[in-house]
Amino acid sequence: MVKIATWNVNSIKARLPRVIEWLKEFQPDVALLQETKSVDETFPALEIGDLGYNVEISGQKTYNGVAILSKLPIDVELTALPGDDTDEQARYIEALVTTPSGGVVRVGSIYLPNGNPTRDDNDKDSEKFRYKLSWMDRLIAHTKDLLKTEDAFVLGGDYNICVNDGDVYNPAGFVDDALCRPESRGRFRQLMNLGLTNALRSFHSNPGLYSYWDYQRGAWSKDNGLLIDHLLLSPQAADTLLNAGIDKTPRGKEKPSDHTPVWCELDL
DNA sequence: ATGTCAGCCGGAGGCTGA
Numbered sequence: 001m002v003k004i005a006t007w008n009v010n011s012i013k014a015r016l017p018r019v020i021e022w023l024k025e026f027q028p029d030v031a032l033l034q035e036t037k038s039v040d041e042t043f044p045a046l047e048i049g050d051l052g053y054n055v056e057i058s059g060q061k062t063y064n065g066v067a068i069l070s071k072l073p074i075d076v077e078l079t080a081l082p083g084d085d086t087d088e089q090a091r092y093i094e095a096l097v098t099t100p101s102g103g104v105v106r107v108g109s110i111y112l113p114n115g116n117p118t119r120d121d122n123d124k125d126s127e128k129f130r131y132k133l134s135w136m137d138r139l140i141a142h143t144k145d146l147l148k149t150e151d152a153f154v155l156g157g158d159y160n161i162c163v164n165d166g167d168v169y170n171p172a173g174f175v176d177d178a179l180c181r182p183e184s185r186g187r188f189r190q191l192m193n194l195g196l197t198n199a200l201r202s203f204h205s206n207p208g209l210y211s212y213w214d215y216q217r218g219a220w221s222k223d224n225g226l227l228i229d230h231l232l233l234s235p236q237a238a239d240t241l242l243n244a245g246i247d248k249t250p251r252g253k254e255k256p257s258d259h260t261p262v263w264c265e266l267d268l
Numbered sequence: 269a270t271g272t273c274a275g276c277c278g279g280a281g282g283c284t285g286a
Contacts, residue, residue, distance in 0.1 A: 011274055037275070062275055063285070114286060215272035258273080
């Protein structure tokens, strides 16, 4: 059994105590991290390596940044999403993981652009939103290529998409939000319609399951959340899916990330 | 409580992104 989790940590340095305690308690075989906000040179790889994890990073100063932590042997395949050589934002890393039974599972850690405009910018079709949509188009194209390999793969991360209104505590307040707009949801459906399986939704179909709660306005204590973190499985990975869920524990701790981990278990 | 957090620059606190 291989346990894979995704977690937007909102700065690996600020979150290191939370990440270390979670790795010790939850014991994922593979952890896909986002928003590490650290260049590779200053990523706390030694502290995490001491817990038995291989650490692979695609980092950037201040913003973004993704990583894969793996107790199992790992080989990096990509440190950027194909399709635009001018894109310098660190939002994708992909690797092959060798499972205990000798199989291979391909994993990707995804930090999909948020797409909402900057403060004081009323242009909801801003450059940021166009970047989000073009990034999703690239993800769809790359996923088509991955499906041709017939590998078992898991694309996990912060998709910055609320798939439907059941994933939003206050849908009326989010109709114009880039996380909920029809263009975003439509592209997410295109991605799923390639034949992917949303691990969590294979076991839990109810609305009101969240992976993110804003730091503001007491969102956590009121359970005013969003479901924006997902583990998407190829057909070959979905064949082996044993269980999936959300680990809300880290969100309730001191100095938490605003996201909490989403996990799945594969019989690989 | 109209109630946040993190990083950057620069050496405080305003700005940005989320």
